[in-house]
Amino acid sequence: MKYSIDTEGRFTVIALEGEIDLYYSPQARDIILKSLREKRAVLIDLSRVSYLDSSGVASLVEGYQLAKSDGLEFALVGVGNAALQVLQLARLDRVFPIYETRAAALMEQV
């Protein structure tokens, strides 16, 4: 798994890349939680994620919960078919704010 972290507007954007499975999800979790501890809104870019399993979903849920408890925004962008199928199975596509593009996320008024 590769990742990059950038700042765009109000967001810390975490772009994950590759397969987020049981082996890599602890790393994804750490990156997400560390960014949230800086008390900034977090946007997770999944456009380069080719596989997501339930452990990867758990990392996203943990981030979502921490953000919610701290009153921070937590959203997803670039959710491809592989990730969307899993999020839909878990009915989390109705829970996470999901944007098609980073620009769309930045334009959203909160």
Next chain:
Amino acid sequence: MSQDSLLLELHFPSQAEQLQHVRRKVSEILQQQHCHVNEIDCAVLAINEACMNIIQHAYGGDCSGRIILKIFDSGEELVFLLIDFATPVEEHKIRPRDLDEIRPGGLGVHFIREMMDECRFLECPDGIGNIFQMRKRKLKDKGC
């Protein structure tokens, strides 16, 4: 199962880093059988989740455990067997969580049930370990 043709037999240790290789092999073998891409995705996800359950729960993170994956073609359906040598699981304790609860974890069983037509534990001949069987009916107009 004797009349079923064995498509794949894979032996691997109970380690998370093995899962990528397992997914590749499953995908490869089902592509060779001309399975529909959606069916391949279903099989890969269900097998991955079942392997995760073995690694995390049956073996409790012990990386020295052994796992065997077998895939059979029974004509009408694909049959997936996952065999481990851990303490037998108590099947009645395995339940998917309520999806209305938003919390990490507990989704694997739900994913498996959604992806497969049938899944159950088989009786182990010697009482050691677990045999988890998943079955998926093939699409009529495709190889799988």
